[in-house]
Amino acid sequence: MPASKRDQLLATAERLFYEQGFHATGIDRIVAAAGVVRMTLYNHFPSKEALVAAVLKARHERFIASLEAAMAAAAPGQKTLALVEAHGHWLERYSQHGCIMAKAMGEFAEHSTEIHALAAAAKTDLLARLEAAVARDGLDHHAGLARRLFMVLEGSNTAVALLGVQTALADTRAVTDALLATARSETP
Amino acid sequence: MPASKRDQLLATAERLFYEQGFHATGIDRIVAAAGVVRMTLYNHFPSKEALVAAVLKARHERFIASLEAAMAAAAPGQKTLALVEAHGHWLERYSQHGCIMAKAMGEFAEHSTEIHALAAAAKTDLLARLEAAVARDGLDHHAGLARRLFMVLEGSNTAVALLGVQTALADTRAVTDALLATARSETP
DNA sequence: CTGCATTTAGATAGATCGGTCTATACAGGA
DNA sequence: TCCTGTATAGACCGATCTATCTAAATGCAG
Known part of the structure; x- marks a missing residue:
């Protein structure tokens, strides 16, 4: 059972936020590292703050x-x-x-x-x-x-x-x- | 003896960095709060990282x-x-x-x-x-x-x-x- | 007064930011 | 087969980011 896109985003964002900081990590880097597209993130989370x-x-x-x-x-x-x-x-x-x-x-x-x-x-x-x-x-x-x-x-x-x-x-x-x-x- | 512009910048930047974080604090906010102009900052410090x-x-x-x-x-x-x-x-x-x-x-x-x-x-x-x-x-x-x-x-x-x-x-x-x-x- | 260094004001550059939009592709269930 | 929900690709927005540039104003020392 592959991880859902939402879980991929959560895991990737957690790693990047932890390693690089929250403000220093942009949406583009998160979606690129998670292998999804920008709108997929905003489909699951209303904002970066919510993520x-x-x-x-x-x-x-x-x-x-x-x-x-x-x-x-x-x-x-x-x-x-x-x-x-x-x-x-x-x-x-x-x-x-x-x-x-x-x-x-x-x-x-x-x-x-x-x-x-x-x-x-x-x-x-x-x-x-x-x-x-x-x-x-x-x-x-x-x-x-x-x-x-x-x-x-x-x-x-x-x-x-x-x-x-x-x-x-x-x-x-x-x-x-x-x-x-x-x-x-x-x-x- | 009033503080030099450099000291004003250091004190203001320290306060803002501490309260709001480093990446979340922009150059514009620092110079505005210090009451100087952007070029004054770059005259004393070659970059934000140096500041x-x-x-x-x-x-x-x-x-x-x-x-x-x-x-x-x-x-x-x-x-x-x-x-x-x-x-x-x-x-x-x-x-x-x-x-x-x-x-x-x-x-x-x-x-x-x-x-x-x-x-x-x-x-x-x-x-x-x-x-x-x-x-x-x-x-x-x-x-x-x-x-x-x-x-x-x-x-x-x-x-x-x-x-x-x-x-x-x-x-x-x-x-x-x-x-x-x-x-x-x-x-x- | 003159000369020099600093400061000011503001335009400008290119990049990146968070967030929105449309149109298309594709999957699985009824 | 059609329908619905999800993902894709990519353009687009206004705002903000760091940094640079020029030209005028200011202040202080010789």
Whole structure:
């Protein structure tokens, strides 16, 4: 079953937006790389902004699905750690050159409220799932733990791009372990 | 002494690039906001890319100067903490909407090797200074400490934009304290 | 006052931008 | 077979992009 033209456009646009930036990637380059014609894009998406929104939504759904799968497979009490590890796996496979949501927030901050809000919501969604994992692991008595882990994951996005995957993920694990050890040592 | 036209251009371009992005900010908007004419810009900078490079260099120099000043004023053994605090001050005053170097890396990754390298060098420069501070505080037996602190600072860049300055800086201090406490508890 | 460098105003260039339009080709289902 | 939805090819639009050019005005130093 070959991918639909719409899926080809989404995948191509995601790659180009991620590699070259949103404003620097023109419609012509997207349709040429996707092997379709200009009107096909506008047949599926009413505007470039709508295409950007669809790309971000689809990517975030895949991201969340991989996190949820890892958490579901993790033993009780290990949900938080599984989430952090799954985040690392995602960086390794799909996001070695910075977070696309962070890039979108930067490029659309004063240019499209909708896109900026969408990207910001993706980030706070990760935070919310971290909070849920911390609660399921019985660590939510440690106020702000999820927020601190979130900050570490955000830092690992940049660290991967600057220091390489191996180093960045090892450091992420180390800091995560330290934070979790502190949280577990405190009796509720 | 009024600012020179060149300085006006640098300051205006820095603000617009930071708020609206690099590719989304046109030459016309920069010169209009700076109150000069287009040829004045091209009289001082050979191209937009050169203007971007000059903006990033000037901003990084100011950033490093404020870090160095804080470190110089800090008591012995407190250099690392002073550097982290100075970074927080910088975020609070000038960088509440994400790191301009990270934005530049995202927008110029496949568009200008020079700009991308410049922004990446600014980031690794911060890491190098963290390593120097850790060494001066006698904590360099704790392998990777500087790298982990660096990752936390990178995360705080994003956290400030998403969770607000107060929360992000408090979390940064908390994680930093935890990492430093662990390092200090290990005898060299 | 003169001379030089800077700044101004504005036209201009060629390329690219996002987006629209028409006419044609082609597929699969009724 | 015909009909409908989708894709194609390509012209076209106005706007904007970076960059260059000329000619006049301005300001400051010698």
